[in-house]
Amino acid sequence: MSTVTFALRDSATMLRRNLRHMRRYPSLTFMLVGMPVVFLLLFVYVFGGTVGGNLPGVDGTGRRAYADYLAPGILVVTVVGTATGTAIGIAMDMTEGIIARFRTMAIFRPSILFGHVVGAVIQSMIAVVFVTVVALGVGFRPNASPVEWLAAVGVIAMVSVALTWLAVALGLVARTVESASNLPMPLLLLPFFGSAFVPTDTLPGPLRWFADHQPFTPIIETLRGLLLGTAIGAHGVVSVAWCLGIALLGFVWARAAFERNVARPAR
Amino acid sequence: MTGSTVARAIAARDLRKAYGDTVVLDGIDIDVPAGSVFALLGPNGAGKTTAVHVLSTLIPADGGTAAVAGHDVAIEPDAVRAAIGVTGQFSAVDGLLTGAENLRLMADLHHLDRAVVDGRVADLLERFDLVDAATQTTATYSGGMRRRLDLAMTLVGDPRVIFLDEPTTGLDPRSRRALWQQVRDLVATGVTIFLTTQYLEEADQLADRIALLDGGRIVAEGTPAELKRLVPGGHIRLTFDDPAQLDAAALALAGSERDDDALALDVPGGSDIARLRAVLERLDRDGIAVEGLGIHSPDLDDVFLAMTGGHR
Numbered sequence: 001m002s003t004v005t006f007a008l009r010d011s012a013t014m015l016r017r018n019l020r021h022m023r024r025y026p027s028l029t030f031m032l033v034g035m036p037v038v039f040l041l042l043f044v045y046v047f048g049g050t051v052g053g054n055l056p057g058v059d060g061t062g063r064r065a066y067a068d069y070l071a072p073g074i075l076v077v078t079v080v081g082t083a084t085g086t087a088i089g090i091a092m093d094m095t096e097g098i099i100a101r102f103r104t105m106a107i108f109r110p111s112i113l114f115g116h117v118v119g120a121v122i123q124s125m126i127a128v129v130f131v132t133v134v135a136l137g138v139g140f141r142p143n144a145s146p147v148e149w150l151a152a153v154g155v156i157a158m159v160s161v162a163l164t165w166l167a168v169a170l171g172l173v174a175r176t177v178e179s180a181s182n183l184p185m186p187l188l189l190l191p192f193f194g195s196a197f198v199p200t201d202t203l204p205g206p207l208r209w210f211a212d213h214q215p216f217t218p219i220i221e222t223l224r225g226l227l228l229g230t231a232i233g234a235h236g237v238v239s240v241a242w243c244l245g246i247a248l249l250g251f252v253w254a255r256a257a258f259e260r261n262v263a264r265p266a267r
Numbered sequence: 268m269t270g271s272t273v274a275r276a277i278a279a280r281d282l283r284k285a286y287g288d289t290v291v292l293d294g295i296d297i298d299v300p301a302g303s304v305f306a307l308l309g310p311n312g313a314g315k316t317t318a319v320h321v322l323s324t325l326i327p328a329d330g331g332t333a334a335v336a337g338h339d340v341a342i343e344p345d346a347v348r349a350a351i352g353v354t355g356q357f358s359a360v361d362g363l364l365t366g367a368e369n370l371r372l373m374a375d376l377h378h379l380d381r382a383v384v385d386g387r388v389a390d391l392l393e394r395f396d397l398v399d400a401a402t403q404t405t406a407t408y409s410g411g412m413r414r415r416l417d418l419a420m421t422l423v424g425d426p427r428v429i430f431l432d433e434p435t436t437g438l439d440p441r442s443r444r445a446l447w448q449q450v451r452d453l454v455a456t457g458v459t460i461f462l463t464t465q466y467l468e469e470a471d472q473l474a475d476r477i478a479l480l481d482g483g484r485i486v487a488e489g490t491p492a493e494l495k496r497l498v499p500g501g502h503i504r505l506t507f508d509d510p511a512q513l514d515a516a517a518l519a520l521a522g523s524e525r526d527d528d529a530l531a532l533d534v535p536g537g538s539d540i541a542r543l544r545a546v547l548e549r550l551d552r553d554g555i556a557v558e559g560l561g562i563h564s565p566d567l568d569d570v571f572l573a574m575t576g577g578h579r
């Protein structure tokens with residue numbers, strides 16, 4: 001077998017290991033789905049009646065209109081949430097003795113990380129499907145064509161891959177499992193300071209500038225455009241650029257961190 | 268392999284490793300002929316695990332060279348990894364998977380043919396007495412079961428050189444003996460074993476050669492018999508109720524050492540049964556009343572005291 005076949009085979013083996021972990025202990029997945037669902041219900045039913053008027057590109061007013069506006073942002077929050085879970089998951093896994101065993105075996109080393117990343121992306125897609133169903137239940141009415149749906153799935157997958165690599169890096173540099181759960185917190189807050197919950201032109205000056213220039217706003221606007229038909233403009237290209245940048249940073253950082261913390265003492 | 272006449276499975280020269288100011292390995296040489304069992308003996312913190320980590324490519328040495336299975340650990344780590352199996356001091360099983368799944372994971376990572384995987388897994392489960400527990404997650408395993416699975420996982424890839432870092436620490440005596448037997452069975456298949464331990468008895472039971480690690484250096488090396496010759500033998504300690512009895516016993520058993528404060532007498536001989544019988548018969552014949560008797564066998568402390576001039 002060639003090097004590439006070995007690399008693929010080892011990565012598939014590691015992926016199976018991670019999927020088995022998730023299946024056996026689904027509580028983390030449920031927790032990761034729970035948070036965006038709570039946000040969705042809270043915002044639609046508590047704030048929706050007030051905020052729901054005069055939203056750009058959304059028909060009608062009130063709760064149903066706000067559900068439309070909110071859903072794309074909540075889907076992105078879902079992806080960020082599962083990425084956070086990945087940081088915790090990988091930090092926990094690194095304390096397992098079996099990782100030291102993997103390091104003494106002639107395997108394709110990055111497969112350990114690939115297994116985590118692919119597993120986490122699958123997990124986040126499952127979570128996104130679940131949250132989408134709940135959003136439909138509270139009034140979300142997307143008007144996307146099949147091609148737009150496909151593109152939307154592509155955007156979510158792209159965001160998920162990028163954030164997961166970053167989360168893996170954060171999980172690897174974290175000294176403890178606890179700090180691994182704290183490090184990605186800023187990521188979780190970013191969508192709130194973007195266009196997830198309200199249009200950015202309702203925000204005060206400096207905050208608006210920040211909202212317009214951070215990665216989550218173009219990503220959410222792209223998704224909103226695909227699902228609801230609002231204008232996408234340059235947001236699509238900017239989103240892809242952000243995701244490529246974040247993915248590359250996360251990938252390089254994660255690989256370096258994984259090679260650096262050799263033989264983390266399992267005491 | 269190297270240029271010597273005997274093929275060496277492990278050859279290390281002047282290995283050095285420090286963590287900050289703590290010098291852990293201060294230039295050690297190790298030679299292990301292929302097919303033999305080598306024991307690195309030392310107390311907690313001596314640097315045994317560090318030596319295993321360097322030789323098994325987990326961490327780089329600061330200085331010196333090491334070749335395992337004919338490959339330099341620094342230059343061709345993957346060739347070394349392909350030849351070795353490591354059972355570390357700390358459990359290296361996946362706690363969320365079952366015993367069988369753990370073995371299967373190893374088989375997949377060794378790229379074993381799907382056709383042989385089932386047979387290999389079943390074999391190892393049988394051999395390590397894990398058939399009943401095969402479908403339970405290892406989180407439910409006892410310490411002894413975990414150790415056995417750990418060793419079984421190490422064997423999945425048919426390694427030629429096996430590292431066992433304190434394989435029986437924390438095991439009850441029965442599990443310890445069972446594991447010793449597993450190691451002997453392995454040796455019979457011709458593999459090379461590098462073992463670390465804190466117990467002289469374990470090294471004595473299993474190893475062809477023993478090296479004593481202390482203060483980052485190898486302070487003594489040889490066969491078990493050679494090392495034991497360096498150590499003062501054990502003794503039988505007799506205690507008495509009354510000084511007169513102690514006097515009488517000291518007179519009867521020449522060459523023994525008295526401890527007047529404890530009203531005790533140390534008779535050379537340790538756990539030698541014939542010697543013990545002779546001592547008891549002599550005491551009986553002279554009508555000496557002994558209050559208590561204890562047997563002291565030579566242990567690691569004695570070896571170290573002898574080797575290091577008692578600086579520990």
Ligand SMILES: Nc1ncnc2c1ncn2[C@@H]1O[C@H](COP(=O)(O)OP(=O)(O)O)[C@@H](O)[C@H]1O
Nearest residue numbers: 265286291309310311312313314315316317318
């Ligand atoms: N990763 C590490 N960082 C700092 N010190 C370490 C590290 N690993 C081991 N040590 C120190 O090196 C010494 C030897 O440790 P070790 O090789 O585990 O000994 P042993 O296995 O013989 O008990 C100890 O003093 C230990 O504290």
Ligand SMILES: [Mg+2]
Nearest residue numbers: 315316356433
């Ligand atoms: Mg140790």
